[in-house]
Amino acid sequence: MNLQQTVGPTDMPSGFVTTPEWRLLVARGALSGKRRLGAGIVIRERRKTLEITVRAPASSTATRCDYHGILVAEGLGDRSVLDTATVLGTKRGRDWTLLRVAVAEERLSTVIVRIQQSLRVEGGVPFYAHFYRARELIVVFPDRVFRLTPQKESWGPAVAYGRSVGIPRAQRDFNPRRFEDEAY
Numbered sequence: 433m434n435l436q437q438t439v440g441p442t443d444m445p446s447g448f449v450t451t452p453e454w455r456l457l458v459a460r461g462a463l464s465g466k467r468r469l470g471a472g473i474v475i476r477e478r479r480k481t482l483e484i485t486v487r488a489p490a491s492s493t494a495t496r497c498d499y500h501g502i503l504v505a506e507g508l509g510d511r512s513v514l515d516t517a518t519v520l521g522t523k524r525g526r527d528w529t530l531l532r533v534a535v536a537e538e539r540l541s542t543v544i545v546r547i548q549q550s551l552r553v554e555g556g557v558p559f560y561a562h563f564y565r566a567r568e569l570i571v572v573f574p575d576r577v578f579r580l581t582p583q584k585e586s587w588g589p590a591v592a593y594g595r596s597v598g599i600p601r602a603q604r605d606f607n608p609r610r611f612e613d614e615a616y
Contacts, residue, residue, distance in 0.1 A: 507559025
């Protein structure tokens with residue numbers, strides 16, 4: 433993933449973490465030519481504008497603090513819960529829409545509670561959501577939360593609970609469950 437943004441010498445890109453040294457260099461106009469600031473960040477000054485290029489690792493689609501999650505839009509009674517997340521992608525089926533969202537780590541607990549309160553039950557069967565990052569998988573039902581790993585061997589309790597409340601087998605796969613498995 434490459435992200436390129438051009439800014440004036442006193443503007444800072446949205447979401448870009450700056451250091452006092454960086455601010456000082458910008459203020460003094462000391463960023464001439466091309467400068468590499470580690471971790472795939474390259475800065476070039478061209479005619480009083482800064483060109484910032486960020487090259488993230490191929491396996492990263494969010495900051496390392498973000499969780500990604502999968503929600504069924506039709507399973508949400510209160511869609512304002514989406515205001516607490518960033519929608520990254522959608523996938524539509526005949527009767528459903530999957531939403532891939534990102535949630536900052538510090539907001540995840542609050543988002544889970546709001547989603548639990550919003551998840552609908554249709555024909556006696558609850559909808560569920562799941563969140564994931566690196567070595568974590570969190571499955572959210574209206575009345576239970578399971579903290580697992582992306583490895584299927586750890587899913588026993590969540591799969592058994594899903595079966596007990598009537599969720600069809602094909603829908604108990606918790607996919608995607610890693611950033612690199614995302615397709616939409």
